[in-house]
Amino acid sequence: MRNRPDGNKNRPGRVHGAGTQISSRPKRRILMNTERIGKTIGTLAAALATLALGAACAPAAHLTFDVRPENRTMLIPGPGDGTIQIQVVAPDVPAIRTDRPRLNLALVIDRSGSMAEARKLDFVKTAAHQLVDMMGPDDILSIVAYDQRVQVPWPSRPVGRNREDLHRIVAGLYPGGSTFLSGGLEEGFRQAKAGRRRGTLNRVLLLSDGLANVGVTHPGDLRERAADMAERGISVSTFGVGNRFDEELMTMVAGGGGGTYRYLGDPERIVAALASEFHTASRTAASEVEIIIRLKRDCRFGSVLGRDWRRDGDAYVIRLGDLSAGERRTVFANLNVAGDRPGLREVGEVAIRYRDPATSKVVTASAQAVSLELVRDERRFREGFDRSVQEKKAVAESSVLVQEAARLADRGKKAEAKEMLGKAAAGLAAAPASPAVRAEMDHANRYKNSLDEMGDMNSEPAKAAQKAIKYRAYETLQQR
Numbered sequence: 001m002r003n004r005p006d007g008n009k010n011r012p013g014r015v016h017g018a019g020t021q022i023s024s025r026p027k028r029r030i031l032m033n034t035e036r037i038g039k040t041i042g043t044l045a046a047a048l049a050t051l052a053l054g055a056a057c058a059p060a061a062h063l064t065f066d067v068r069p070e071n072r073t074m075l076i077p078g079p080g081d082g083t084i085q086i087q088v089v090a091p092d093v094p095a096i097r098t099d100r101p102r103l104n105l106a107l108v109i110d111r112s113g114s115m116a117e118a119r120k121l122d123f124v125k126t127a128a129h130q131l132v133d134m135m136g137p138d139d140i141l142s143i144v145a146y147d148q149r150v151q152v153p154w155p156s157r158p159v160g161r162n163r164e165d166l167h168r169i170v171a172g173l174y175p176g177g178s179t180f181l182s183g184g185l186e187e188g189f190r191q192a193k194a195g196r197r198r199g200t201l202n203r204v205l206l207l208s209d210g211l212a213n214v215g216v217t218h219p220g221d222l223r224e225r226a227a228d229m230a231e232r233g234i235s236v237s238t239f240g241v242g243n244r245f246d247e248e249l250m251t252m253v254a255g256g257g258g259g260t261y262r263y264l265g266d267p268e269r270i271v272a273a274l275a276s277e278f279h280t281a282s283r284t285a286a287s288e289v290e291i292i293i294r295l296k297r298d299c300r301f302g303s304v305l306g307r308d309w310r311r312d313g314d315a316y317v318i319r320l321g322d323l324s325a326g327e328r329r330t331v332f333a334n335l336n337v338a339g340d341r342p343g344l345r346e347v348g349e350v351a352i353r354y355r356d357p358a359t360s361k362v363v364t365a366s367a368q369a370v371s372l373e374l375v376r377d378e379r380r381f382r383e384g385f386d387r388s389v390q391e392k393k394a395v396a397e398s399s400v401l402v403q404e405a406a407r408l409a410d411r412g413k414k415a416e417a418k419e420m421l422g423k424a425a426a427g428l429a430a431a432p433a434s435p436a437v438r439a440e441m442d443h444a445n446r447y448k449n450s451l452d453e454m455g456d457m458n459s460e461p462a463k464a465a466q467k468a469i470k471y472r473a474y475e476t477l478q479q480r
Contacts, residue, residue: 063286063323064089065365067350070393073373073384074345080337081302084370085330085389086318088352090285092326100282101357104140104200106156107131108188109173110208110241112147116175120209120241123267127274128170134278135159140200142191143169146184147176148214156195181208182216185236185253186225192234199360201284201322202234203259205277207270209241212249219249226257227308227319233288233355235259235321237277241267243463247470248407255308258288258321260478263471265464280324286354286363289320291331294367295348302334305396306403306477323354330479332393339374346371387432392479394431395440398424399473402444406470414451421448443472 070083107128115121128143135141142156143166153169188204196202216222226236236257238250241264254261260280262273293316295301301316303309309318320329339345351367375381405420421444428441447469454462 062363063091063289063352063354063365065291065350065352065368067368067370068386068389069370069372070386070389071372071381071384072386073375073381074337074339075378075381076340076342076374076376080339081334082337082347082372083332083334083389083393084350085332085386085392086291086350087328087330088289088291088320088323089328090323090325101201101284102138102140102197102199103135103278103281104156104192104195104197104202105131105135105281106142106144106188106192106195106204108144108146108184108204108206110147110179110181110184110210111145111173111176112179112210113175113177114179114210114244115241117209118242118267120267120270121173121175123270124207124241125170125173127271129167130271131274131278132159132163132166132170134275137161140195140197141166142188142195144184144187144191145173146180146187148178148180149176150180150183150187152187152191156191178214179208179210179212180214181206181210181212181249182222182225183214185222188236189225189229189234192229193232196233199357201281201287201357203281203322204229204234204236204257205239205274206236206250206253207239207241208250209245211244211246219246219252222249223252223256223308226253227310230256230258230288230319230321235287237261239264239270239273240467241270243460243467247467251474256319258319260321261471261474263467263474265467281322283324283326284322284357285325285327287322287357288362289323289329289352289354291318291320292316292351292353292367293318293333293348294351295335296346298338299347300336300338302336304334305332305393306400307331328479330392330396332396337372337374342374342376344371344373390432391434391437394428395436396477396479398428398440398444399476401427402447403470403473405447406466406473409451409454410457410466412457417451418448421445440476 065086065088068085074082109124111121137160139159140156141159143154145151145153154166185206188206192202192204236253237259238254238261240247240250243265251261264270264273294314304318307318309316318331335347337345337347347370349367349369351365353362353364355362401420401424405417408417408420424444425441428437431437454465456462
């Protein structure tokens with residue numbers, strides 16, 4: 001048989017014997033493909049780096065707010081009193097970011113002698129240990145402890161690799177003497193100020209179980225100091241432990257400082273409360289949030305239900321503090337509008353101002369105008385009410401009255417307290433019916449009926465019941 005020549009003999013790239021030869025053309029093709037892949041990977045890496053950098057620097061989604069009058073009309077002639085509801089909402093999911101805000105926390109711990117009771121200091125120490133473990137290495141922490149003296153066992157600095165040292169310091173805290181609360185608070189402010197950096201979320205966490213009996217003790221003075229620090233970007237949250245602390249002082253300090261107040265009647269709740277505060281701070285969408293109201297001529301500002309406010313030039317400012325992702329706050333401002341001619345009347349405008357934690361820049365949202373229609377027709381006036389605003393306002397007004405009734409009961413003035421609670425129930429009865437209104441009315445009536453059963457208001461059960469009632473009213477007024 002005639003041997004047929006191998007048609008593949010001279011074709012490049014085929015195997016001949018034990019050796020393998022690759023032609024120059026495929027080699028160039030492979031090199032070119034490798035270069036393309038390398039360029040693609042480089043482009044992707046650059047894109048990812050740019051995305052990460054942009055995400056880290058991207059501003060958080062803007063807060064939104066809504067302004068609604070309780071009644072879009074005003075009857076003339078008449079007293080001219082009206083209410084506007086202002087609701088501020090933080091976005092539920094912040095803009096894409098590579099990390100949460102860097103935290104700068106000053107933990108101020110009461111180690112007075114009474115903290116030995118019911119193992120309160122032990123629970124505080126457990127909570128502090130957990131806080132140390134939750135914080136990141138770049139977060140900044142300071143620890144202040146006080147009784148009649150103030151000590152700083154851990155000055156403000158990054159946590160870094162110092163967790164063992166921090167745990168050792170926390171474990172070494174022990175009960176001491178009296179309660180120099182103002183000194184501890186002031187040192188907490190100093191430490192938080194020292195630890196403040198660009199982009200940090202700055203907060204003082206004050207834990208106490210007693211009455212301030214050394215140094216500055218007046219709640220109003222401490223609130224003013226907290227408000228001063230809040231204007232410098234340092235908020236304060238307070239934690240009342242047990243049933244012997246001054247909740248008026250703790251709520252006023254938290255209110256002035258733009259933070260929150262928490263009542264912890266059971267010391268075992270301290271651990272969960274401090275963890276909750278940490279997670280809330282970690283999800284901050286906006287800090288130093290304020291509502292700014294400016295009114296037209298012949299329109300006067302009255303009050304704000306259950307909240308502090310201040311006058312700043314031609315503006316009325318209501319401090320809300322920090323808002324976490326998905327959080328909302330509802331505020332009711334009372335106004336007085338003069339006028340004797342029917343028609344649309346411009347009342348003023350409302351804006352919000354806050355600091356973006358991602359960029360540290362102050363953001364002022366566009367103002368929303370507020371107008372009311374002055375009418376002489378009573379039917380049109382009655383039809384002008386917003387039922388939703390009416391319901392929420394009635395519940396807030398009742399909470400203010402319940403708080404006042406509880407203060408009267410604390411002083412043994414039960415008859416006056418019952419009268420105040422009757423006023424709260426009457427206001428709720430006049431509001432549009434809703435589940436929230438009915439629940440608040442039931443609560444006010446139950447409290448009124450329970451006052452006689454409490455007996456001695458200085459007993460531990462009575463104090464616990466009173467603090468729980470006031471804390472419920474506080475939380476309702478915060479409208480979170």
